[in-house]
Amino acid sequence: MRSATPWSTVFDYTLVATGQTLYMVGVSTLIAVLLGTPLGVWLQLTAPGGLRPRPLVHKLVGFVVDLGRSMPFLVLLVLLTSLTRLLLGHTIGPTAAIVPLAVGAIPFVGRLVQNVLSEVHVSVVEAAVTTGASTLRIVRSVLLRESLPALVNAIGVTAIALLGYSAMAGVVGGGGLGDLAVREGYQRFNDRYLWATVVVLAVIATLIQFISNRVARGVDRRRHASV
Amino acid sequence: MITVENLTKTFPGSTGQVRALDGVNLDVAAGTVLGVVGPSGAGKSTLARCVALLERPDSGAIRVDGTDLVSLGGPALRAARRQIGVVPQGDSLLRQRTAAGNVALPLESAGVPGPQRRTRVAELLDLVGLTDKAGSYPDQLSGGQRQRIAVARALAASPSVLLADEPTSALDPDTTGSVLTVLDRARAELGVTVLVVTHDMGVVRKICDDVAVLDGGRVVEHGKVLDLVADAGSRTAASLLPAVDQNPAAEGAYDRVADVVLVGFAAVGALLPEATSRFGVELNLLGGGLTRLGETPVARFRVGLNGERADSALEWIAEAGGAVRRTLAGPQGVAA
Numbered sequence A: 001m002r003s004a005t006p007w008s009t010v011f012d013y014t015l016v017a018t019g020q021t022l023y024m025v026g027v028s029t030l031i032a033v034l035l036g037t038p039l040g041v042w043l044q045l046t047a048p049g050g051l052r053p054r055p056l057v058h059k060l061v062g063f064v065v066d067l068g069r070s071m072p073f074l075v076l077l078v079l080l081t082s083l084t085r086l087l088l089g090h091t092i093g094p095t096a097a098i099v100p101l102a103v104g105a106i107p108f109v110g111r112l113v114q115n116v117l118s119e120v121h122v123s124v125v126e127a128a129v130t131t132g133a134s135t136l137r138i139v140r141s142v143l144l145r146e147s148l149p150a151l152v153n154a155i156g157v158t159a160i161a162l163l164g165y166s167a168m169a170g171v172v173g174g175g176g177l178g179d180l181a182v183r184e185g186y187q188r189f190n191d192r193y194l195w196a197t198v199v200v201l202a203v204i205a206t207l208i209q210f211i212s213n214r215v216a217r218g219v220d221r222r223r224h225a226s227v
Numbered sequence B: 001m002i003t004v005e006n007l008t009k010t011f012p013g014s015t016g017q018v019r020a021l022d023g024v025n026l027d028v029a030a031g032t033v034l035g036v037v038g039p040s041g042a043g044k045s046t047l048a049r050c051v052a053l054l055e056r057p058d059s060g061a062i063r064v065d066g067t068d069l070v071s072l073g074g075p076a077l078r079a080a081r082r083q084i085g086v087v088p089q090g091d092s093l094l095r096q097r098t099a100a101g102n103v104a105l106p107l108e109s110a111g112v113p114g115p116q117r118r119t120r121v122a123e124l125l126d127l128v129g130l131t132d133k134a135g136s137y138p139d140q141l142s143g144g145q146r147q148r149i150a151v152a153r154a155l156a157a158s159p160s161v162l163l164a165d166e167p168t169s170a171l172d173p174d175t176t177g178s179v180l181t182v183l184d185r186a187r188a189e190l191g192v193t194v195l196v197v198t199h200d201m202g203v204v205r206k207i208c209d210d211v212a213v214l215d216g217g218r219v220v221e222h223g224k225v226l227d228l229v230a231d232a233g234s235r236t237a238a239s240l241l242p243a244v245d246q247n248p249a250a251e252g253a254y255d256r257v258a259d260v261v262l263v264g265f266a267a268v269g270a271l272l273p274e275a276t277s278r279f280g281v282e283l284n285l286l287g288g289g290l291t292r293l294g295e296t297p298v299a300r301f302r303v304g305l306n307g308e309r310a311d312s313a314l315e316w317i318a319e320a321g322g323a324v325r326r327t328l329a330g331p332q333g334v335a336a
């Protein structure tokens, strides 16, 4: 039994790993939201009863999206190594982990966004249609704006999900807190790393939740009567 | 102003095709209010959605100022939509926008620049009497106020036709009145042609010049409200006029018994007393009553007459503008 790693060393390693995790989660969330939101809008517009119904293509794309969503993340990691190499030239490190994280989250965001948009009441959308608004304007000023608070929450949910997946990305040498916990904590029986990473992950998840709640409330213009 | 010609619409249903509209023809003169009534499932909403250009009919035409709007698409369709202001069924306001922001929506769609937009929004909030609620969000407004904002929004881009589907169905009687007043003002002050779909005959009673009764996707009655009430056999008369109870015992005491419909101040006030004095008959009211259709007093009375010249008196009433239907003795069903 060797003596425990000094807390100061644990702190230094954890700090670096936290930076890597935040980088992976931040960038992959950004990419997933940027690509997943248009996907969700498209899914909503082309759904039966939507503004631009395309039943056949909708079904097809919907099937692919659900396939992507049901794919275990580890399988996706392996499957996407060649895509990562194509995009980055290598498959190791936090940046490389962003590729499968983002790709895996796009269908997830797509469905979340579609669900959120479908909550906008039909008569609200139709009212906008009857004003002669273009589809683009309806998407922007009605669908997205009316559901902005829920969209912000969906982004928070995505970031927290990606925080979990980023821990798994350590398997392909992604680095970050999960990697640290597995390599230093689990494989070398170093409890201090386990504790440190668990605490930091919990704090990050709580922070994401707190911020997304705050922002969602901030963008929610609905004001209920105080009576 | 707006005409609907031979409109047909079928939906696929679980037990074969549902014919929601089966050759509907309507004609609404400029600046009048048409009420489209009928039982649930009659096709009222389908008609409204077709006229709102939200649903494409299988066949037929919808003309505003002569132009058929049914076959349009793309930018032409969007431009045509601006000619028809729509108050959709149900809650239709953007909850993330203030009342003023909601009213501005059609102006944004039409590309009206900011300053002009604000002036127009202020005009419309004034028209619906909600200037003080400009900055309120829909969740802070009552149901009636929300509907008035929806009407203001429908009118914002100066359409020539205003279409409302069940604008008062979720409201209590008091609030219903405030929404109907706003529809009436829109016609009076802006000269728009109003088409209001409703299952509530009270709406027809209060603001409609014309009425179309829809049943099973067909127009079974269509005309001026005041003409239709004089037709004792019409559904409009049956649902708008005061009921007349049967009272055989009382009726047995008279030579002639008839139902008389009187329209307008002059007729309601003077016709029956004058008939009495002119023909020297005894004339008593056995039932019925007085009501108002818009501003016009309308009465339906069951009258009993005694005297030699009872038939002449009834004929004279009919000639003078009352609608007379005899229920006992004498020639049946004489109407003016």
Ligand SMILES: Nc1ncnc2c1ncn2[C@@H]1O[C@H](COP(=O)(O)OP(=O)(O)O)[C@@H](O)[C@H]1O
Pocket: B011, B012, B013, B018, B019, B020, B038, B039, B040, B041, B042, B043, B044, B045, B046, B047
């Ligand atoms: N989108 C639809 N799909 C299938 N059937 C419909 C649809 N809309 C209306 N219908 C049918 O058409 C008929 C008329 O409906 P509607 O116009 O809503 O009547 P109303 O508004 O007079 O109650 C009903 O039988 C209804 O079930």
Ligand SMILES: [Mg+2]
Pocket: B044, B045, B166
């Ligand atoms: Mg209806």
